[in-house]
Amino acid sequence: MKTLKFAEKLVSLVLSGEKDSTWRLFDDKDLTEGDKLVLVNKKTGEEFANARIISIVETKLGELEDLDWEGHERYESEEKMYEEYRKYYGDKVGPNSVLKVIKFELI
Numbered sequence: 001m002k003t004l005k006f007a008e009k010l011v012s013l014v015l016s017g018e019k020d021s022t023w024r025l026f027d028d029k030d031l032t033e034g035d036k037l038v039l040v041n042k043k044t045g046e047e048f049a050n051a052r053i054i055s056i057v058e059t060k061l062g063e064l065e066d067l068d069w070e071g072h073e074r075y076e077s078e079e080k081m082y083e084e085y086r087k088y089y090g091d092k093v094g095p096n097s098v099l100k101v102i103k104f105e106l107i
Contacts, residue, residue: 001050002029005042013073014039015049017106021071024100025089031056031102051104061085062095071103 004022006014013019024031033056039049059068075081085093
């Protein structure tokens with residue numbers, strides 16, 4: 001199974017079902033629809049759930065539409081969003097960065 005890590009603040013949102021979407025840039029895992037996942041708390045390394053990818057849509061970070069935000073946490077501004085993703089992926093993150101919008105279900 002493939003592994004996806006989540007910031008500790010997001011774990012409870014995933015477990016409650018409030019968060020059922022994640023965005024991933026520079027996909028080095030070749031995530032595809034139907035993949036089974038182990039979800040991991042990034043801070044503790046603890047596995048907290050298993051999930052299955054139910055859909056993937058590719059877009060650019062600067063071209064997000066309302067549908068892409070469903071099941072995903074919001075940011076106070078576009079710049080805050082870029083700052084957050086630069087923490088994970090470095091300075092190369094910008095409006096033209098290719099993004100996978102991944103919808104998942106817990107199993």
